[in-house]
Amino acid sequence: MKEYSRQEVAKHNKPDDLWVIIDAQVYNLTDFADAHPGSALVLHKVAGTDATEQFFALHRHEILRKYSRLVIGKIASESPLLSIPPPGSFSKVPYAESLAILDKPSPFYTQSHLKWKAAVRHFCDTVLAPDAEQYSNLGKIPDKEVLLKIGSANLHACRLGPGDHLKGLTLLAGVKPEEFDYFHEAIAHEEFSRYGIYCYAEGLASGMMIGAPPVMKFGPAWMKQQVLPKLFSGEKMICLAITEPGHGSDVAGIQCEAVKTPCGKFFIVNGTKKWITNGTFSDYFTTAVRTGKGPTGISMLLIERGEGVTTESIKTSGTATAGTAYVTFENVKVPVENIIGKEGGGFAVIMANFNHERWAMVAGACAGARLVIEDCFKWASQRKVFGKPLIEQPVIRFKLGQMIAELEAVQSWYEIITYQMTKMSYKEQTQQLAGPIGLLKYRCTRMTNLVADNAVQIFGGRAITRTGMGRRIEEFQRVNKFGAILGGAEEVMVDLGVRQAMKVFPKDARL
Numbered sequence: 116m117k118e119y120s121r122q123e124v125a126k127h128n129k130p131d132d133l134w135v136i137i138d139a140q141v142y143n144l145t146d147f148a149d150a151h152p153g154s155a156l157v158l159h160k161v162a163g164t165d166a167t168e169q170f171f172a173l174h175r176h177e178i179l180r181k182y183s184r185l186v187i188g189k190i191a192s193e194s195p196l197l198s199i200p201p202p203g204s205f206s207k208v209p210y211a212e213s214l215a216i217l218d219k220p221s222p223f224y225t226q227s228h229l230k231w232k233a234a235v236r237h238f239c240d241t242v243l244a245p246d247a248e249q250y251s252n253l254g255k256i257p258d259k260e261v262l263l264k265i266g267s268a269n270l271h272a273c274r275l276g277p278g279d280h281l282k283g284l285t286l287l288a289g290v291k292p293e294e295f296d297y298f299h300e301a302i303a304h305e306e307f308s309r310y311g312i313y314c315y316a317e318g319l320a321s322g323m324m325i326g327a328p329p330v331m332k333f334g335p336a337w338m339k340q341q342v343l344p345k346l347f348s349g350e351k352m353i354c355l356a357i358t359e360p361g362h363g364s365d366v367a368g369i370q371c372e373a374v375k376t377p378c379g380k381f382f383i384v385n386g387t388k389k390w391i392t393n394g395t396f397s398d399y400f401t402t403a404v405r406t407g408k409g410p411t412g413i414s415m416l417l418i419e420r421g422e423g424v425t426t427e428s429i430k431t432s433g434t435a436t437a438g439t440a441y442v443t444f445e446n447v448k449v450p451v452e453n454i455i456g457k458e459g460g461g462f463a464v465i466m467a468n469f470n471h472e473r474w475a476m477v478a479g480a481c482a483g484a485r486l487v488i489e490d491c492f493k494w495a496s497q498r499k500v501f502g503k504p505l506i507e508q509p510v511i512r513f514k515l516g517q518m519i520a521e522l523e524a525v526q527s528w529y530e531i532i533t534y535q536m537t538k539m540s541y542k543e544q545t546q547q548l549a550g551p552i553g554l555l556k557y558r559c560t561r562m563t564n565l566v567a568d569n570a571v572q573i574f575g576g577r578a579i580t581r582t583g584m585g586r587r588i589e590e591f592q593r594v595n596k597f598g599a600i601l602g603g604a605e606e607v608m609v610d611l612g613v614r615q616a617m618k619v620f621p622k623d624a625r626l
């Protein structure tokens with residue numbers, strides 16, 4: 116790279132000959148100035164000077180990478196201070212990584228988990244990151260190629276937990292299928308949520324994480340053999356269709372009906388489903404239908420996209436990248452073999468499935484909150500107000516500390532529950548962890564609420580601006596409420612936790 120002295124750069128100080136120094140690199144901005152989103156005027160004012168401080172006060176560092184074509188050289192015998200970590204590396208910002216990952220002793224994480232985390236992060240940094248922002252901003256669903264690459268790395272299957280479905284698969288970092296546990300899975304959820312682009316992460320087949328387990332755990336053999344391989348490869352997509360316009364957390368109120376034909380070979384399905392993640396681009400719908408009256412009248416049915424199935428994109432607070440759909444089933448003919456579990460046994464399937472979904476949501480939410488905290492720490496350290504960095508203000512340190520304390524508390528509880536999952540069968544998890552996971556999810560979304568609130572106050576106006584330095588904060592605070600509603604509303608979660616506890620409350624306990 117060509118080297119210049121600072122005196123040499125200083126000569127290029129006019130609008131038609133405009134160089135600046137940013138972090139020891141020399142940029143020729145002459146032709147760029149008129150296209151500069153912050154105006155040409157501000158660049159004219161710093162022409163020929165070192166504008167490092169002004170730059171970092173107003174831009175995210177990624178912009179330098181994006182506009183690296185403007186670099187014409189470097190300042191002789193100076194090195195850049197900013198180190199852009201290579202793909203797959205961990206952040207050195209305090210609390211930006213969970214404590215266990217940073218070489219602190221942990222009762223849960225082994226070398227296998229750490230090498231897995233590094234490999235999944237490398238995959239996400241190199242395959243997902245370039246796609247993420249572009250697709251999310253356009254409101255497009257993730258590139259099919261990306262979904263296929265996730266399939267080639269067997270990551271779709273890994274996000275569905277440990278189990279027989281991993282047998283014979285080659286996993287990243289040489290992790291053996293038999294050593295893969297819920298901590299490996301949790302790490303995969305964390306990494307997939309690390310972009311601060313919620314709806315993009317949702318679009319990465321998160322519908323599969325909730326739509327495929329009923330097939331895996333309760334589906335008939337033919338369904339597992341024919342459908343699962345297509346899902347794991349990324350060739351086909353599946354989603355979970357439970358909620359309806361009139362019934363959200365109140366699963367017992369489901370109205371979408373499936374009536375058997377006189378020959379007994381088919382169901383005819385009629386009804387609508389709302390807020391179905393990935394529904395706009397799914398090939399299969401794991402659908403809760405009413406086959407009779409009362410709680411035993413609910414069944415789960417695998418419905419393939421075809422005649423009578425229509426999906427419309429719902430305009431949510433996020434973007435269309437998540438594929439959130441309004442689904443209509445109109446006289447859809449479904450073979451009776453497509454029942455998942457027993458006819459009339461849908462309620463149990465739904466309840467068992469919710470645990471895994473809620474737990475995975477906590478993993479993703481913790482990773483998202485961590486990213487926000489990292490951005491806040493960086494911003495508070497580099498942003499100067501009233502003559503000193505924001506972090507010099509006790510009120511800012513309090514807000515940051517509050518966010519960290521809340522996050523680490525939730526993270527610890529979620530790790531303990533993850534450990535319990537590694538020691539329990541799926542049935543035991545359903546019986547014993549539904550209540551604690553419900554309460555954990557509630558605690559988690561209260562934490563993200565506080566993180567969003569504090570982060571907005573730390574970032575100020577930039578937290579309500581979709582582009583620029585606070586873009587991750589803006590997104591986080593805009594979609595934060597998704598977690599408090601999806602997979603069961605906060606109030607329902609708390610109630611579930613207490614009702615489950617009441618079931619095992621000792622009859623002979625007295626004050």
Ligand code: HEM
Pocket residue numbers: 135137142144151152153154157158161166169170173174178179182185582583584
């Ligand atoms: C390599 C040099 C530079 C590049 C490639 C660049 C690029 C950009 C881009 C892409 C934005 C839009 C940011 C966004 O909304 O995401 C922006 C905004 C801005 N830039 Fe630059 N810029 C450069 C240097 C500078 C310098 C040296 C200054 C000040 C002296 C400056 C001042 C601003 C201002 C004031 C804004 C508007 C910020 C806001 O809306 O909060 N830029 N720049």
